[in-house]
Amino acid sequence: MTTPGLTFDLKPSAQPLTPAEREAALADPGFGRYFTDHMVTIRWTEGRGWHDAQLEPYAPLQMDPATMALHYGQEIFEGLKAYRQPDGSVATFRPETNAERFQRSAKRLGMPELPTELFVEAIDVLVAQDRDWVPAGGEQSLYLRPFMIATEVGLGINRPANEYLFMVIASPAGAYFPRGVKPVSVWLSQEYVRAAPGGTGEAKCAGNYAASFLAQAEAVRQGCDQVVWLDAVERRWIEEMGGMNLYFVQGTGADARIVTPALTGTLLPGVTRDSLLRIAADLGYATGETRISTDDWRAGCADGTISEVFACGTAAVITPVGSVKSAEGDWTVADGESGEITMRLRQTLVGIQTGRIEDRHGWLHHIG
Known part of the structure; x- marks a missing residue:
């Protein structure tokens, strides 16, 4: 009503x-x-x-x-x-x-x-x-x-x-990263899950965040900045990083493909996530929404097919991921630094938001 x-x-x-x-x-x-x-x-x-x-x-x-x-x-x-x-x-x-x-x-x-x-x-x-x-x-x-x-x-x-x-x-x-954008380290949580099928994962409700604090504390104990959530059923499919959506860059240069975990009902459909899919396409990159496993992530970093990883959300815009820790081993994403495509996407999105780059999609809502 x-x-x-x-x-x-x-x-x-x-x-x-x-x-x-x-x-x-x-x-x-x-x-x-x-x-x-x-x-x-x-x-x-x-x-x-x-x-x-x-x-x-x-x-x-x-x-x-x-x-x-x-x-x-x-x-x-x-x-x-x-x-x-x-x-x-x-x-x-x-x-x-x-x-x-x-x-x-x-x-x-x-x-x-x-x-x-x-x-x-x-x-x-x-x-x-x-x-x-x-x-x-x-x-x-x-x-x-x-x-x-x-x-x-x-x-x-x-x-x-x-x-x-x-x-x-x-x-x-203020700027979320006052000293500049620095890659974060992440802990793959296999003990706790953020959301289960049929639950409230795609809702932005307070309980989802309260339930994440224990796993985040575990990530800190492991020497990491953030926790990465896996699916509740098999504990192998990548879902989110903390309260942010994740992206994976496959390949390099103009031929790179930018993919993000598919929305299954257990992930939050981020506004920044959606915006970056469109911006990446505008910049000429291939994009995709698919399931990505922990094995895919590890193997992709080992053979170089995954060149960059980043998380995105309203507060921080884009946060590069430099290294991964888990109970089954650790690995580094490329050289562990912020990737060229990651930073290009970030600069483009911030430029649109602040009016320094053309708003081709009509995303800005002007107030007086």
């Missing part, structure tokens, strides 16, 4: 940060450390649909201890960015695609689906109000976090909640 003609009630903060305070935060924003002056909220109630759309000052939430999200895990989220363009304007990158994935996540967790236009408008309202928080220069951006939680109060209820709160908050983000 939706509510036609929903209008946002704008309640700007009476005490926003001063320009000097904001500039101090923007000078070294890090990632997820500072938040803008405002947030957007929209409520959903069974029988009424979406209502009470508001822009209001950023503030803590007050929740009953029996709020269902705290007990039964109905919580989903998205991540996207707003970028300052060369003419000073601001644009978000593919917000409609994030809206569609948010709907799929909601459906999987038995939550109401927020219409695409309302999702995009909520982001537009917040970015327009807090546009001075969008950094300029380099790879800086304003990270946007739309999310939804179940707010019905009660325990022992074996059904989806009948009340929800959708919100958008924003945080200025």
